[in-house]
Amino acid sequence: EAQVTQNPRYLITxxxxxxxxxxxxxxxxxxxxxxxxxxxxxxxxxxYSMNVEVTDKGDVPEGYKxxxxxxxxxxxxxxxxxxxxxxxxxxxxxxxxxQFFGPGTRLTVL
Amino acid sequence: xxxxxxxxxxxCAEGRAANLPCNHxxxxxxxxxxxxxxxxxxxxxxxxxxxxxxxxxxxxxxIITEDRKSSTLILPHATLRxxxxxxxxxxxxxxxxxxxxxxxxxxxxx
Numbered sequence: 001e002a003q004v005t006q007n008p009r010y011l012i013t014x015x016x017x018x019x020x021x022x023x024x025x026x027x028x029x030x031x032x033x034x035x036x037x038x039x040x041x042x043x044x045x046x047x048y049s050m051n052v053e054v055t056d057k058g059d060v061p062e063g064y065k066x067x068x069x070x071x072x073x074x075x076x077x078x079x080x081x082x083x084x085x086x087x088x089x090x091x092x093x094x095x096x097x098x099q100f101f102g103p104g105t106r107l108t109v110l
Numbered sequence: 111x112x113x114x115x116x117x118x119x120x121x122c123a124e125g126r127a128a129n130l131p132c133n134h135x136x137x138x139x140x141x142x143x144x145x146x147x148x149x150x151x152x153x154x155x156x157x158x159x160x161x162x163x164x165x166x167x168x169x170x171x172x173i174i175t176e177d178r179k180s181s182t183l184i185l186p187h188a189t190l191r192x193x194x195x196x197x198x199x200x201x202x203x204x205x206x207x208x209x210x211x212x213x214x215x216x217x218x219x220x
Contacts, residue, residue, distance in 0.1 A: 004153070031206045033206075033207075035210075042210050042211065042212055042213075043154070043208075043210040044210075045207060045208075045209075048206070048207065050206075058207075088151060090153050090154070092153070092154075092208075094156075094206075095206075096203070096204050096205060096206055097159060098156040098159075099156060099206075099208065100153075100156070101153025101154045101155070102153050103152060103153055104151060104152065104153055
């Protein structure tokens, strides 16, 4: 079964405490991406990766980092989280026809 | 990518067909129409896509007008589990990025 997993699913943290949200896919897709979803602003792309060691900024990359050392994993890193990064985060993997999204990570930064 | 316009919301009776319109009057020749849906804070789910011919799969049918300036997603027998936000997205063939708008909130009522 095609699957994208994210961990953790819920996280409450404090300003400035580095965190990583993991994303893993079992479909061998080259393309992976991260989105955040906020009320009234919809889903916005943060970063994407076309392949191992190939990453690029999306529409709202400020305050985030990513890495793609293996094809299956695409972690999202917040080096110094701030309250404005409180959001619902989704990872996606797929091809140009169909993309599969993870279940989401709800992050609260106090 | 071409911009899309969808109604903000619509209701549908359970068991009836739901017809979701989308306007994409500035679509260019190499752009496809994609539909995704998001059920209450879950990850978006791919439904269907097409270029100019009508398409059907196990979830829905996609009807694209001959001039390609608009399309309709048809859920043939709506169930309560089809209650979701439906996104119409236009994207070049071979592209990967999904630009989500506000979508249409569809409520299926018993």
